[in-house]
Amino acid sequence: MTGTTDLADVTEDAVFAAFPAVLIDRDNVEHYRGLLARKLLINRCSACGYWVYPHRPLCPECWSWDVVPTEVSxxxxxxxxxxxxxxxxxxxxxxxxxxxxxxxxxxxxxxxxxxxxxxxxxxxxxxxxxxxxxxxxxxxxxxxxxxxxxxxxxxx
Ligand SMILES: [Zn+2]
The missing domain is CATH 2.40.50 (OB fold (Dihydrolipoamide Acetyltransferase, E2P))
Incomplete structure (x- = not known):
């Protein structure tokens, strides 16, 4: 894959097809979708700003479920x-x-x-x-x- 792809253009089916050896789940699917668009996305808590990695749905700092895939620098x-x-x-x-x-x-x-x-x-x-x-x-x-x-x- 060359160039960049818009994240919105990467379907969930494309993520599953691209990474057959990876156990894709709801916690990491956005991370792998990001890889297909050459973006490194890590889940971040919207409530307190804590970066949650490895991928989990719950912020270990404040227990918020509002964890959002966010591009790192x-x-x-x-x-x-x-x-x-x-x-x-x-x-x-x-x-x-x-x-x-x-x-x-x-x-x-x-x-x-x-x-x-x-x-x-x-x-x-x-x-x-x-x-x-x-x-x-x-x-x-x-x-x-x-x-x-x-x-x-x-x-x-
Ligand atoms: Zn938090």
């Missing part, structure tokens, strides 16, 4: 990062490791989103490194990823 910092070595073909050589990070979003302390770090040499990834949202294409879908917000030096 995409700015954050690396809270933790691990290198994942994954190859589905057991006969293939191991591919380059994928740096998977928990990115703490600027919207709220403790609001962390799991996504790969891209456009950055592995050895340049640092904890607390400022990052920003970008999108990577995988299997025909756009997925959230984060890249350094500032230029990085490889250190090699």
């Amino acid at each position: 995409g700015e954050g910092s690396v809270f933790l990062c691990t290198l994942i070595h994954q190859e589905r073909d057991p006969n293939a050589a191991l591919s380059e490791p994928v740096p998977a990070a928990a990115v703490e979003l600027v919207e709220q302390p403790g609001l962390r989103y799991l996504a790969p770090i891209v456009n950055c040499p592995l050895e340049a990834i640092r904890l607390d490194m400022p990052v920003r949202l970008t999108w990577v294409d995988r299997d025909g879908l756009a997925w959230p990823a984060f890249e350094p917000a500032d230029p990085v030096e490889s250190g090699r």
